[in-house]
Amino acid sequence: MEVKQQLKRTLKASRSLNLLTVEQTNAVLADVAEAAIANTDAILSENNKDLARMDPTDPKYDRLQLSAERIAGIAADIRNVASLPSPLGRVLSETVRPNGMRIQKVSVAFGVIGIIYEARPNVTFDVFSLCLKSGNACVLKGGSDAIDSNTAIVKVIHAVLEKHGIDKNILTLLPADRAATAEILNAQGYVDLIIPRGSQGLIEFVRKNATIPVIETGAGICHTYFDEFGDTAKGKAIVNNAKTRRVSVCNALDCLIIHDSRLADLPEICSKLAESKVVVYADEQAHNALEGSYPSTLLEWANDESFGTEFLDYKMSVKTVASFDEALDHIATYSSKHSEAIVTENAERQDLFRKLVDASSVYCNVSTAFTDGAQFGLGAEIGISTQKLHARGPMALEELTSYKWLIDGEGQIRD
Structure with a gap:
């Protein structure tokens, strides 16, 4: 019952966000960024407790x-979000009907967004900044691995909200237990949207068990195809x-396909991979090509x-293919539709790859490491959507809005 009561408080608090001005929102975000820096030692102390429990x-x-x-870096991302234009109140379309009735399609917040995530305490800051800027309240369900870190971060944010006279219930951190997960997945009438961030297992669990709308994010099985026309130095x-830039993130490369x-x-x-001690699982042709040059261990x-x-x-x-079409088939079979890349100097191949590969982000001669909201100029992201309904790729401010129709008239009635 306590979780349900908290969800009710968050829903009520969410309505107050409709009255915040852009200037108020940006001031809060600026203060949260400063507070994150000022409370670094306290946050790291709690983070160390979480780290001590993990191998x-x-x-x-x-x-x-x-x-x-x-x-x-997190503070810089928050400031970036504050500097971006508000996604709210944008007139997406406007028309005047023959009877004089004016109809506008205008961007609005979803209302309350629920986030279920694993051992990623940075998500707590990212989600809050994006949700506040887009006019949404947020309910966070973090994993037990990061409970101390998340609690410390939410405490810092709540202090800033109280300083600005804003109801702190616009940001709620639920307990890290399974009962709370069940509550949020079935919170019809309280939570408008669920976004899971984490492993494929977590995403599938949320999709199968949620009774409210879900946007899938996170799982990234990413390929890079080195084409017969590829430049070796670029590849x-x-x-x-x-x-190797950061192996634990969803845009990291998982499979190299080579002609x-x-x-x-x-x-x-593959020569630089050995410096980072990357284990390479090679098919027969690739294994034979690497044997004697790549460390046997x-x-x-x-x-x-x-x-x-x-x-x-x-x-x-590493997968060896005999043709461009075979590379496309391999990607189509194993891709999670996150990020896919080709290395080729052939313009026709580049064009075909862009058209035929089904993924949220498709790269030509660029590392998949760039699939990131900040790198795309979006300030930050709430996740990488791998589905096609509503949002795809890095989900930032614009993707955290819906719209409603506004109709104005002078007493028109319908026959």
Whole structure:
């Protein structure tokens, strides 16, 4: 019952957001960014409690870990969100009917957005800033792995809201237990939308068990296809960056696909991966090409599980194909529709790849590491949508709005 009561308080508080001015919203975000920096030591102290309960070799450890540098980056993202135009009140279309009735389609907030996420305390700051700027209240259901970090961050944000005279219930952190998960998944009338952020397992669980609308985000099984017309230097840099920049994120490379005519270049393309001790699961042709040049302790034979796996670790598979069409088929079979890339100097191949690959973000001669709201100029993101209804790709301010119709007249009645 306590969770239900909290959801009622959040719903009531959400209505007050409709009266905030853009200036008030931006002032709150500026103060939250400052408070995040000022409370760095306190946040890191609580984060260390969470880290102490997790095995450092767990791929989620990197996502869980905060640092002074990461908090400074989070604060910068919050300031970026504050600097962006408000997504609310935009007139999307307008018409005057023959009877003089004026009809406008205007952007509005969803109302209350629920976020279910795992060991990612940065999400707490990101979600709040994006929801506030887009006029939404938010209900957060974090995992037990990050409970101390999330609690500390919400405490900092609540203090800023109270300073500005804003109902702190516009941001709610639910308990990290399964009962709270069940409550939010079935919160009809209280929560307008659920966005899960985390593993494929979490996303599937939410999709199967929620009775309110869900936008799927997060799971990324990402490929880079090195075409027969690919530039080796570009491929080497792109593959290394996409795989090793940060292995625990959803835009990290999972599978390198290479045209069989370019197998002689595979050792050079993979050479920097060895410096990061990336384990490569190679099919027979790729394994033969890498044998003797890639460290034997890091070179494994691929099996069925090597493909279609989001590794979230220093691991990567290599698939050899005999044609461009075969590469497209492999991507279509195993992609999670997150981010897919091609390395090629052939303009026709680039055009076909853009048209034929079904993913939220399609890259030509660019690392998939750029699938990120801030990198796209959106300030920050609430997640990467891998579905097609309403939003796709990085979900930022515009994607956190719906619309309503406004009809004005002079007493018109319908025959």
